[in-house]
Amino acid sequence: MKKLKWLSPLALFLLLVTGCAPVKEYQKNKINDSEMVLGARKVEKPESNFQSYREGASGANGGKVGGGCGCN
Amino acid sequence: MKKICLSVIGLFCLFLSSFAQQDATYHNQTLQVDEINLVSGYYNQTGDHSAVTGGTGSEKLNDVSNVFDLQLVKWNDRDNKYNLGFELGVDHHTSASQAYVSATGASRNWGLRVYPSVNWSVEKSNGLVLGFGASYSHEYNYTSNSLNFQIGKISKNKNTEINFTGNAFFDRVKLLEPSELRPKTVVTRGITYTTASGNVITSDGESRGPQIPSSPRNTFAGSLTLSQVVTKNFQGALIVDGVAQKGFLSLPFHRVYFNDFDSAKIEKLPDTRYKFPIGVRLNYFLGDHIILRAYYRYYQDSWGITAHTASLEIPVKLSPFFSVSPFYRYYQQTASPYFAPYGQHSVQDAYYTSNYEYSAFSSRYLGVNFKITPKRGVFHIPAFNTLEIRYGRYTQTTGLQANNIALDFKFK
Numbered sequence: 317m318k319k320l321k322w323l324s325p326l327a328l329f330l331l332l333v334t335g336c337a338p339v340k341e342y343q344k345n346k347i348n349d350s351e352m353v354l355g356a357r358k359v360e361k362p363e364s365n366f367q368s369y370r371e372g373a374s375g376a377n378g379g380k381v382g383g384g385c386g387c388n
Numbered sequence: 389m390k391k392i393c394l395s396v397i398g399l400f401c402l403f404l405s406s407f408a409q410q411d412a413t414y415h416n417q418t419l420q421v422d423e424i425n426l427v428s429g430y431y432n433q434t435g436d437h438s439a440v441t442g443g444t445g446s447e448k449l450n451d452v453s454n455v456f457d458l459q460l461v462k463w464n465d466r467d468n469k470y471n472l473g474f475e476l477g478v479d480h481h482t483s484a485s486q487a488y489v490s491a492t493g494a495s496r497n498w499g500l501r502v503y504p505s506v507n508w509s510v511e512k513s514n515g516l517v518l519g520f521g522a523s524y525s526h527e528y529n530y531t532s533n534s535l536n537f538q539i540g541k542i543s544k545n546k547n548t549e550i551n552f553t554g555n556a557f558f559d560r561v562k563l564l565e566p567s568e569l570r571p572k573t574v575v576t577r578g579i580t581y582t583t584a585s586g587n588v589i590t591s592d593g594e595s596r597g598p599q600i601p602s603s604p605r606n607t608f609a610g611s612l613t614l615s616q617v618v619t620k621n622f623q624g625a626l627i628v629d630g631v632a633q634k635g636f637l638s639l640p641f642h643r644v645y646f647n648d649f650d651s652a653k654i655e656k657l658p659d660t661r662y663k664f665p666i667g668v669r670l671n672y673f674l675g676d677h678i679i680l681r682a683y684y685r686y687y688q689d690s691w692g693i694t695a696h697t698a699s700l701e702i703p704v705k706l707s708p709f710f711s712v713s714p715f716y717r718y719y720q721q722t723a724s725p726y727f728a729p730y731g732q733h734s735v736q737d738a739y740y741t742s743n744y745e746y747s748a749f750s751s752r753y754l755g756v757n758f759k760i761t762p763k764r765g766v767f768h769i770p771a772f773n774t775l776e777i778r779y780g781r782y783t784q785t786t787g788l789q790a791n792n793i794a795l796d797f798k799f800k
Contacts, residue, residue, distance in 0.1 A: 324686060325684055328668055333616045333618055337619065343620040346621045347617055351713070355625070358425045359776040359795070361427055361429075362427070362429030362431060366782075367753070371721065372687075372691075372693040372746055373689075375611075376627045376629045376665035377667055377683070377685065
């Protein structure tokens with residue numbers, strides 16, 4: 317069961333998107349709002365940097381997964 | 389009546405011509421600046437588990453970072469959109485533990501990192517996305533070169549996007565060891581050098597200056613992202629990564645003290661590591677003024693670490709030009725079997741580290757983001773489109789505490 321835990325984000329995502337109906341371009345004024353962007357924003361870059369150096373886990377957030385030392 | 393009709397026709401023509409102008413601007417076929425971002429950050433931390441001193445000792449650190457990011461854009465006559473991006477980052481840090489690479493605390497306690505990068509991509513009118521990029525990072529004890537590529541497809545109705553990114557990092561770690569653990573004089577082919585000072589001295593006594601050896605560390609990563617517009621106010625993305633690392637994955641100046649309290653060594657970790665993070669991001673526009681930005685990630689790697697990350701940010705639009713976004717992030721991980729605190733490793737252990745990055749802990753990150761986008765530009769400077777200020781306080785159950793403040797000056 318523990319091995320299947322990684323499937324939980326996938327299941328959550330599929331569950332939500334199966335109910336989707338086509339959205340027309342003229343209906344996307346909220347989807348196109350700058351706060352609705354999918355992914356980290358430029359101002360979040362320093363924090364995703366220090367979190368990847370201070371924590372064992374990294375990735376799956378559109379940020380860097382290698383390069384740089386974070387030695388100190 | 390005639391006058392009214394003529395006025396209406398005139399207004400209609402004006403309306404149409406304004407669209408024509410927007411269209412011409414949107415499809416500009418010369419390379420032009422799309423956006424410039426200047427991101428500055430200040431980070432400070434305190435803690436008592438420095439890996440340099442074997443899992444005990446000050447982790448006090450200050451870091452100032454500045455990133456200049458330039459995005460250029462152009463269209464061609466087939467309506468393909470070309471993006472060209474340049475980035476230059478410079479970080480400067482001071483670190484209490486870095487001074488203790490030398491046993492007496494006499495080592496340099498600061499460092500500078502410079503990292504330029506360039507990216508090119510094209511979004512074709514049929515929805516195909518292709519891109520390439522390269523980056524470089526240099527600091528005193530670490531150098532990284534990387535290449536990346538991107539391939540994606542946007543659906544015809546622009547509601548679904550699938551994207552794959554491949555990254556390869558070719559890094560080198562300088563073998564800068566703690567002064568008391570450095571190998572003594574080594575003799576190779578008539579050349580005598582002492583890694584402690586890094587000075588190369590030939591057999592006839594001539595000095596060739598510092599030559600500290602380095603070791604490779606390569607990272608290969610693939611990232612698959614599926615984005616979907618679900619309703620007119622709800623969209624999500626699924627991100628699946630796979631990362632393989634090979635080479636010298638320890639850090640040469642991290643000490644480990646064993647349970648016999650007689651011996652100390654440099655940390656030793658396997659020379660391969662595989663990471664499998666999978667994340668889901670869901671954004672929902674609630675009413676007209678509130679947005680919910682939710683994120684969850686599950687992570688597992690070949691070093692025995694399993695982690696969960698969950699975050700929620702709630703931007704509240706107080707006006708069309710100003711928003712306040714409180715945010716909270718929770719993170720929890722299990723320990724790697726290669727980790728043990730100060731003085732608890734056995735000398736029989738095959739791998740050992742006292743770096744608390746690999747210990748079991750949880751962390752909380754709480755803060756607020758302010759975003760100002762005035763109609764006439766920030767401080768009435770038309771090109772100064774947006775100012776963002778973000779502050780967060782970070783705490784770990786290991787005792788590490790940090791403050792982070794970042795500013796984004798966006799010009800359009």
